[in-house]
Amino acid sequence: MSSQHRRPFTRSTRILAATASLAVAGLLAACSGGSATVNSDYGFATAEQVPDSTITIWADATRQPAVEAFQAAHPEIKVDLVVDDGSAGGSATFQTKIALADQAGDGWPDVVFSTQNNDASWASKETNGVQAFAAPLNKGYLEDDFLSGFTPSALDPVTVDGTVYGLRNDLAPVLFWYNKALLDEFGYDVPKTWEDYSALSDKLAAEHPGYFLGSVGDSFVGTYVYYFSGAAPIFTLDGTTFHSDVNDPNSKKVTDLIDHMVANGTLIQDSLFSAEFVAKADHLVGMPGAAWYAGALFQNPDNVNANAGQWGAADPLYWDGEDKVTGNVGGGVWYASSHSKNLEAVKTFLEFIVSDPSTAGTGGLPAYQSAADTWLSDQAASGFFAGDFKSAMSTAASSVWSGWGYPNFSVETAYAKVIVPGLAAGKTVAELADEWQKEMENEAQVAGYTVG
């Protein structure tokens, strides 16, 4: 063969080889830059970062002032706040909107606030091939130093297999709120146990009809304030097994208490945020409720709007002879999106929103220890609340019952569907209890849990 024939052949081989190596290089480059690779600094696959891009935040209206405080403190970060319902009442707004964004492959927010504590159970999982929405926070993204500043066990509901997926906004333990002015006027003592509370309701109903001791019109009250606080196993989780027992002695005690007090008129059925409740609020003698009632009800000019010294906080109620435990009403969680294009700004935001002493907790007891200390001291110093406010809060915060479950559906939906309309129609919780349990078990099954 002559060299003339050879030359073109070798040239083409060379071109082929060059092309091939380019292609391989390209592939490699694509891989390392692609979304499939885990960012070793953060522990999840990050999107391509765009410095100084606007961060989108979904939160409810209650969180708006805190977000605005952040904007004032950090004018260099552009924020787009989208106000939603915070998934209140188990509406699953967060989950369905993320599912829509997952389908669109676009439109994820950078930060989400949810009033529910159970979202980590789904937000930590990949769905239909789309990366899990919630960014792992303790795999390098946030410093351990910062995370360890949270009140012990505050992050438990948002921790899945050792990975933290969200930051608690506030602790929401249930304690007992009382109207000191009215108790003094009527000559009653602050109840210490649920038995005291029940006895007080009888006295109140007999001697001062029209005055009342709480409301069961909200799905978060019946479930968290009464059943959770009463250590009633109506919503527990063991691995993937869901368990609900309305006939457990503890559950029955709570059910009887509610039925008894609804019957004697000291538990009303208006939502805590309804106009009807606000109109009756001056007849409210006391009620068990979450720490965030402080800002949301008593110090809220549009709600109870208490005078300084009129209301006080006392230790949580407990059952005589039982463990001194209490319930927890949400407390809210901030999530960072794993799809965020500006993780630096998100980090700054998250750290500010949960720990800045002026806004953390958004009216409740901050979950971040240092902010909590400041808030408690400020409240105590202002003397707004009667009683030993600081001690009551601390006692409540450290005695939340550990038996409650956080599956990927909310306890509130079944309560809203069965109990709220049932009570309105004049039935008792005892009559509705089995139907209620069945509804919760059905929901658990649909959500993929074994019912046991």
Next chain:
Amino acid sequence: MSAIDTGARTGSSKPQQWFGRGIAGLVVVVFTLFFIVPIVWLLLAPTKNGRELLLGAPFSVGGLTQLGDNWHSLITYQDGIIWTWLGNSALYSLGALVLTLLISIPAGYAMALTEFPGRRLLLATTLIVMLIPSTALVLPIFLELSAVKLIGSPLSVILPFSFFPFGVYLTYIYFSTTVSRDLLDAARIDGATELRVFGQIAMPLATPVIALVGFFSFVGNWNNYFLPYVMVPGRKAPVQVGLAELLSNVPQFNPTNAASTTIDLPTLALATLVSVAPVLLIFLFSQRFLVSGMTAGGTKE
């Protein structure tokens, strides 16, 4: 009462006839109230504040100042997101309107006045698809568009909105009943091309049907909720979807909202009114046409 002629023109006024008229009159009055009371209430609500709305007489009139306040709180809500929503609604409805007319009018004309292979099949399919509620196809269309990654784009709303078989059928009926085939044939014999026949003979006659198709397309799309709700979440939502979002900021309807930045009931009422304002205006302006029964083809009033 005497306005109701129940057929007794012969002049007798037997008691039972008066009774019949009385009953008929009563039915009309009751239903007139049923239809009008909510609207009147809605028009009055934004002139009051939350307290007046809850405690005052339902049909009391508030003040203009209060209306101004409510307006202000609506347009400042989330930096005027109501304008974004209205803009989105306008983009989607008008975009779809233009596309619908561009698609439906020629198609209806072709089906009515030309002969081409597959015409009868197309007509039969149109009839069937036309009667299927648009809601039935929302999730299938969503699944389809999400497979081609079009969710979130304005096109994912405008394109499905522009598929309007009823408009095609309306055009078809209109052309086949008002434009004579002989007229077109005569023009053709005179040497006019098919395009000229359409442009110079059919189109000038088509104004009423363009208005009719445009009316139904715009009204239907402006008020659509389900399709844009799944297709264009977030800031791209139209006002109907936005309105439902507003609901979650009304403390009455959302248990955990205790902030001062919430929406009052009168503001929500105002938002409802604003969300339907364009359609309401169209209704008012086309009042004569709407009540004439034209939509049913009745012309002899």
Next chain:
Amino acid sequence: MSSNAQLAAGPTRGRQPAGASPRRSKPTSSQARVGVAFSSGYTLFLLVFGVLPTLYAIYLAFTKANAFAGVDNFVKVFTDYRFLPAVGHVALYVAVWVASLIVLVVLLALIVHAIRVRWLSTTSRFIFYIPGALAGASSVMLWLFILDPSVSPVAFLLKALGNDSFVDTVQVNQLPFVLAIIAFWTGAGGWIVIMYGALNNISHDVMEAARIDGAGPLATAWYIQIPLLRKWISYMAILSLAAGTQLFVEPRVLSQASKGVVPPDYSLNQLAFLYAFKQNDFNGSAAISLVLLVVALGLSVFFVFRGGLFERD
């Protein structure tokens, strides 16, 4: 609920096309070209947004993770504890709504048609029609106020019926009636106007003859007017039936407003929505959608070929 568009969907009155029947004239190739060209845009949309989504829904409904799954998805959906209650809710609502539509719309159309004072007749028709401007979320939003005894202008009525709070009003067993009232308020006016138009088309001779025969208004309505309206009535019933099964926005907004007392899985479409966006099960969602689609399609095909109202050429 029936959209305005569908209200007018049957404008033929048996009137023959003014021109000759299209079949008569001989198609020329240039006509065929223009016909195809003019209808091609529409045909494309028909395929992409009518036929293709249906086919895709069928594909999804019979597969799981892209593998053929037989009727597994349907079995899963049918045995879901929420499915039968949703069917029950929707069926009851549709029954109440369609029955009230038929009775009241015909009654009101007959009465309005008998009004001889022109402005009175026009005004009442307009008042009946105007709520149609408030469809979808807006109408539910308005009805939230009307249904809440604390702000409602008809609070006395609600309380007389034993509804002391919003939760009372929207309790699940009376919800079909509440939804039917909302739907009637929004949609009935359009139908009344259509029936009125149809009544206008009954020839004066027929009406006059009845009068001479001594038929009273009731007899005229019963033996002459209503039989002549029959096609329109069945048209209205079929359309409302098909639209009613698609119930979505009304219970959704009510669920949001009642904090879950109206469950988020009240209707079938809501259930399909939850399957897709809460459970991430698009196959199950497609199965429900397909069932709903088949119902609507069946009603539609039945009516087009048996109803005889449409100009089918």
